[in-house]
Amino acid sequence: MSYADFTLGAPVADAAAPDGPIETRWERRRFGVKLVNPANKRKMHVIVVGTGLAGGSASATLAELGYRVSSFCYQDSPRRAHSIAAQGGINAAKNYRNDGDSVHRLFYDTVKGGDFRARESNVHRLAEISRQIIDQCVAQGVPFAREYGGLLDNRSFGGAQVSRTFYARGQTGQQLLLGAYQALERQVDAGGVTMYPRHEMLELIVVDGHARGIVARDLITGETRSHLADAVVLASGGYGNVFFLSTNAKGCNVTASWRAHRKGALFANPCFTQIHPTCIPVSGDHQSKLTLMSESLRNDGRVWVPERKGDDRDPNLIPEAERDYFLERQYPAFGNLVPRDIASRAAKNVCDEGRGVGPGGLGVFLDFAEVIGRLGRPAVEAKYGNLFQMYQRITGEDPYQVPMRIYPAVHYTMGGLWVDYDLQSTIPGLFVVGEANFSDHGANRLGASALMQGLADGYFVLPSTIGDYLATAKHEPVDPDHPAVRAAEDDVAQRIDTLLSIRGTRTVDSFHRELGHLMWEHCGMERTEAGLRKALDRIPELRKEFWETVLVPGTGVELNQSLERAGRVGDFFELAELMCLDALHRNESCGGHFRAESQTPDGEAARDDENFSYAAAWEFTGRGEAPVLHKEDLTFEYVAPTQRSYK
Amino acid sequence: MRLHLKVWRQRDADDRGAMASYDVDDASPDMSFLELLDVLNEKLTVEGEEPVAFDHDCREGICGACSMVIDGQPHGPEKATTTCQLHMRHFSDGDTITVEPFRAGAFPVVKDLVVDRGAFDRIIAAGGYISAPTGSAPDAHAVPVPKDQADRAFTAAACIGCGACVAACPNGSASLFLGAKITHLGELPQGQPERNSRVLAMVDEHDAAGFGGCTNTGECAVACPKEIPLDVISQLNRDYLAARKARRRSA
Ligand SMILES: Cc1cc2nc3c(=O)[nH]c(=O)nc-3n(C[C@H](O)[C@H](O)[C@H](O)COP(=O)(O)OP(=O)(O)OC[C@H]3O[C@@H](n4cnc5c(N)ncnc54)[C@H](O)[C@@H]3O)c2cc1C
Ligand code: SF4
Ligand code: FES
Numbered sequence: 001m002s003y004a005d006f007t008l009g010a011p012v013a014d015a016a017a018p019d020g021p022i023e024t025r026w027e028r029r030r031f032g033v034k035l036v037n038p039a040n041k042r043k044m045h046v047i048v049v050g051t052g053l054a055g056g057s058a059s060a061t062l063a064e065l066g067y068r069v070s071s072f073c074y075q076d077s078p079r080r081a082h083s084i085a086a087q088g089g090i091n092a093a094k095n096y097r098n099d100g101d102s103v104h105r106l107f108y109d110t111v112k113g114g115d116f117r118a119r120e121s122n123v124h125r126l127a128e129i130s131r132q133i134i135d136q137c138v139a140q141g142v143p144f145a146r147e148y149g150g151l152l153d154n155r156s157f158g159g160a161q162v163s164r165t166f167y168a169r170g171q172t173g174q175q176l177l178l179g180a181y182q183a184l185e186r187q188v189d190a191g192g193v194t195m196y197p198r199h200e201m202l203e204l205i206v207v208d209g210h211a212r213g214i215v216a217r218d219l220i221t222g223e224t225r226s227h228l229a230d231a232v233v234l235a236s237g238g239y240g241n242v243f244f245l246s247t248n249a250k251g252c253n254v255t256a257s258w259r260a261h262r263k264g265a266l267f268a269n270p271c272f273t274q275i276h277p278t279c280i281p282v283s284g285d286h287q288s289k290l291t292l293m294s295e296s297l298r299n300d301g302r303v304w305v306p307e308r309k310g311d312d313r314d315p316n317l318i319p320e321a322e323r324d325y326f327l328e329r330q331y332p333a334f335g336n337l338v339p340r341d342i343a344s345r346a347a348k349n350v351c352d353e354g355r356g357v358g359p360g361g362l363g364v365f366l367d368f369a370e371v372i373g374r375l376g377r378p379a380v381e382a383k384y385g386n387l388f389q390m391y392q393r394i395t396g397e398d399p400y401q402v403p404m405r406i407y408p409a410v411h412y413t414m415g416g417l418w419v420d421y422d423l424q425s426t427i428p429g430l431f432v433v434g435e436a437n438f439s440d441h442g443a444n445r446l447g448a449s450a451l452m453q454g455l456a457d458g459y460f461v462l463p464s465t466i467g468d469y470l471a472t473a474k475h476e477p478v479d480p481d482h483p484a485v486r487a488a489e490d491d492v493a494q495r496i497d498t499l500l501s502i503r504g505t506r507t508v509d510s511f512h513r514e515l516g517h518l519m520w521e522h523c524g525m526e527r528t529e530a531g532l533r534k535a536l537d538r539i540p541e542l543r544k545e546f547w548e549t550v551l552v553p554g555t556g557v558e559l560n561q562s563l564e565r566a567g568r569v570g571d572f573f574e575l576a577e578l579m580c581l582d583a584l585h586r587n588e589s590c591g592g593h594f595r596a597e598s599q600t601p602d603g604e605a606a607r608d609d610e611n612f613s614y615a616a617a618w619e620f621t622g623r624g625e626a627p628v629l630h631k632e633d634l635t636f637e638y639v640a641p642t643q644r645s646y647k
Numbered sequence: 648m649r650l651h652l653k654v655w656r657q658r659d660a661d662d663r664g665a666m667a668s669y670d671v672d673d674a675s676p677d678m679s680f681l682e683l684l685d686v687l688n689e690k691l692t693v694e695g696e697e698p699v700a701f702d703h704d705c706r707e708g709i710c711g712a713c714s715m716v717i718d719g720q721p722h723g724p725e726k727a728t729t730t731c732q733l734h735m736r737h738f739s740d741g742d743t744i745t746v747e748p749f750r751a752g753a754f755p756v757v758k759d760l761v762v763d764r765g766a767f768d769r770i771i772a773a774g775g776y777i778s779a780p781t782g783s784a785p786d787a788h789a790v791p792v793p794k795d796q797a798d799r800a801f802t803a804a805a806c807i808g809c810g811a812c813v814a815a816c817p818n819g820s821a822s823l824f825l826g827a828k829i830t831h832l833g834e835l836p837q838g839q840p841e842r843n844s845r846v847l848a849m850v851d852e853h854d855a856a857g858f859g860g861c862t863n864t865g866e867c868a869v870a871c872p873k874e875i876p877l878d879v880i881s882q883l884n885r886d887y888l889a890a891r892k893a894r895r896r897s898a
Contacts, residue, residue, distance in 0.1 A: 057781075060781070061780075061781040064780045064781060075704055075710070075712060076702060076712065076761075076763070076764060076765070077711075077764065077765070077767065077768050077808065078768070079711070079768070079771075079808055080704055080705075080710040080711060080712050080808075082704070082705065082710075084705065084709050084710050084711075084807075085705045085707060085709050085710065094787070096788065132782075132784070134787045135784040135785065135786055135787045136779065136781060136782075136784045137787075138784065138787040138790075138837070139777070139779035139783070139784035139785070139837055140776070140777050140779045140837070141776075141777040141779075141800075141831070141832050141835050141837050141838055143797055143800040143801040143804050143831065143835070144797075145797075145801075146791075146792055146793075146794045146797040146798075147794065148794050149791065150791030150792050150793050150794065150797075151788055151791055152787060152788065168801060168804075169801065171709065171805065174709055174805075174807075175801075175804060178804065181771070182771060182775055182776035182777070183776060183779070183781075185768060185771045185772035185775065185776060186772065186776045186778065188768075188772045189772040189773060195768070197765070197768075220757060249704040249705045249706070249710065250703060250704055250705075250706060251704050283675075283677040284675050284677055284678070286675060286677075286678045286682045286685065286686060287682070288679075288681065288682050288685055288706065289706045289707075291706075291707050292707075390707075390708075390732075393728065393732055393734070394679075394732070394734065395677075396676075396677075396734070396736055459781045460781070460782075463781070505693075507689055507692050507693065509685070509689060510689075551692060551693070553692055553695070553696070553697050553698065554697055558658075558659065558758070559659075559700055559757060559758045559761065561698070561700055562692065562698060
């Protein structure tokens with residue numbers, strides 16, 4: 001039986017969400033959770049893997065509540081988690097602008113933006129909590145942008161019709177993360193959190209069906225050992241790096257989630273990835289990552305390509321009449337501000353027609369000449385100065401003189417480990433927060449909503465819901481010699497030995513690049529049955545080559561960055577196969593998932609609610625073995641599903 | 648481009664370490680400095696040698712992980728630029744480039760170009776925060792902050808914790824890093840209640856970690872990729888003196 005012959009298992013249901021009016025569900029759930037006696041909290045130990053917005057805020061808050069926390073990250077400091085790189089901003093339904101925003105509107109926009117593939121209960125809770133997040137961050141000293149009156153400034157982001165995005169120049173993620181990091185360090189000093197930087201989780205420990213710890217490798221000494229606890233929280237971020245080139249930090253990986261998946265946690269909607277339209281194009285084979293240019297640039301920049309194929313004149317010499325402002329032409333109502341997935345695909349299409357610009361024809365112009373003419377250079381500099389500088393630093397071109405060149409790049413993953421309303425996975429005691437879970441964004445995430453979700457999960461949701469589990473589970477301590485612990489440790493040791501003993505001929509990066517290229521071609525912006533089948537044939541071959549011919553130098557008992565990468569790429573191979581299968585089985589287009597077979601006569605995405613109004617949660621059955629699909633049906637009581645239209 | 652690299656190689660913390668020479672024949676001016684090292688590492692790996700270890704993650708100048716002294720300057724020759732954002736077009740064909748770790752008494756070398764900057768975390772843990780337990784916050788608009796104050800706080804908060812200031816300082820002082828956090832939190836009304844205790848605790852931890860004292864050479868601000876202004880150190884000194892005075896008075 002081939003991998004693609006998956007079987008259908010029992011449906012999976014979110015048993016934790018209360019029913020009744022959506023506005024009071026979170027309130028009622030919070031009242032329903034059992035409380036842990038303060039004296040007992042000190043005896044309870046929680047492991048948190050990840051120190052980004054989700055993990056950092058969760059660790060700090062759990063320690064404030066009195067739990068004992070062990071916090072892990074692979075970087076040398078928790079402050080360097082990938083959340084640090086977020087630029088644009090964070091949404092909150094404060095309605096400080098009095099422009100008609102409300103919790104309900106943010107809820108509505110998020111469900112619709114996610115193309116009706118997210119759970120209403122979760123999204124509503126997110127919109128409610130969004131307001132508290134801003135209060136919390138301001139109290140911590142996050143220096144959000146302010147107006148002359150001293151109040152917080154807002155902007156509209158990603159085509160939203162209201163101004164609900166709070167920001168700190170182009171460094172919102174950095175400032176929010178430093179707030180969480182400082183709260184975390186405060187708890188380190190107070191003794192509530194033990195910090196394990198430069199540690200990588202390589203296995204989950206499950207004892208009697210419950211998550212009870214992890215095996216982690218100390219990246220400096222190479223020592224692997226188990227860490228035991230009463231519950232485990234994964235806050236390990238997204239898996240965009242399966243594509244090799246993405247806007248994610250180089251170390252972002254799926255290992256923590258994948259190891260949990262192999263131990264029984266269902267993985268939901270793996271094919272839902274977000275491709276961001278405004279990134280700096282690839283400049284050559286040496287390219288190691290892609291850099292995002294903030295979406296806010298589309299507020300004033302105009303996107304175009306030459307009318308004629310292969311027109312390689314200096315863009316400033318191409319007359320107006322010979323330019324195609326393709327977004328303005330195709331989407332007159334929204335123009336350059338159409339959502340990310342639509343802008344990305346439109347750019348791909350004109351490049352496929354041979355009208356792309358720059359090296360390899362993989363780019364389109366983002367032109368500021370019109371706004372510079374209208375407002376003058378100083379005004380444009382005040383708004384976008386730092387972004388223009390960054391562009392110039394990377395490309396060596398001056399965007400005040402020549403149009404920028406941009407191209408879409410992988411940016412965010414909506415899929416992730418399946419969790420219920422309490423953020424608990426299908427393994428009791430394993431909770432998943434932030435980008436690592438699948439919960440709130442459906443098939444497409446709106447701009448400035450990931451930061452909101454990470455902090456909602458970490459500061460407010462998890463610290464309440466995990467208490468219910470801990471109060472009920474009442475665990476005995478796990479014996480460090482328990483067979484399940486020993487087995488997990490042995491698995492890790494064996495895997496490391498295998499990687500080091502192959503001593504083949506090909507570097508880890510060369511495999512990763514090839515896998516990434518395959519995924520970008522066949523599971524990227526546009527997916528077809530033929531392409532996905534091709535990828536599903538090729539991935540196992542490449543994976544086999546990897547395990548037979550990879551060359552990992554050095555030993556396991558030292559800092560060995562090649563070994564770290566090899567472990568991550570090994571897991572990406574397995575994830576890649578599941579992503580392609582998920583994309584193949586979902587024979588509809590929705591959000592960031594565009595199946596060429598499912599489009600409207602004018603080339604737009606056609607959703608198929610009749611057959612696909614569910615989250616696809618996959619069960620692992622063995623490497624390369626056909627997985628089992630469990631469906632969670634989605635029902636929409638408050639926002640009636642409609643086809644998106646931006647014409 | 649053909650480039651000659653002289654790179655610091657050190658097996659581990661106990662090894663003495665030495666410079667090693669390598670050639671890269673196929674560098675492109677569009678590469679970043681880290682991509683140049685990637686190319687070198689791929690070559691070393693295939694040739695059976697150990698690749699050069701170096702810290703990096705975001706590769707867009709914001710995480711503060713990358714940390715190399717290039718031709719004698721932390722983060723290399725370009726102003727306001729981290730190593731990961733430094734591109735090879737600023738070098739010339741045939742150049743010899745030296746690459747060393749961020750050296751300082753408080754930053755022991757871990758391996759090759761990787762150093763231990765854990766002391767920075769300990770300084771923050773000592774007091775670099777505003778105590779605001781989750782759930783305790785008033786509405787965000789309860790306390791307006793004048794825009795110029797908010798902007799000054801932001802400028803100081805832009806520090807990425809890379810440690811270039813320490814590597815550049817002849818005394819191995821972390822005063823720019825410390826002053827940046829003191830200024831960020833001290834400019835805001837929310838930061839006032841802990842203003843005195845914060846600076847005392849952070850300075851104590853700074854000294855205990857083995858960072859040197861500041862003698863106003865100004866090298867730190869020249870090396871800083873985020874252009875943290877030197878006057879955060881004046882602010883640090885003012886706050887420190889005021890806090891000591893307040894402590895004496897209450898003692
Ligand atoms: C360039 C860029 C710009 C963005 N801009 C915005 C924006 O403007 N607004 C917005 O809302 N969103 C934005 N996003 C998305 C957003 O930044 C992320 O989705 C979010 O920060 C993820 O946070 P997180 O806490 O879930 O994970 P991360 O911040 O990725 O943290 C993951 C943590 O897990 C740790 N970890 C991972 N694996 C392991 C392991 N195996 N063992 C131990 N530790 C591990 C890491 O060390 C790290 O601490 C942007 C993303 C990018 C790439
Ligand atoms: S002050 Fe500048 S040089 Fe020092 S750590 Fe901060 S960003 Fe780096
Ligand atoms: S790698 Fe993040 S700042 Fe250089």
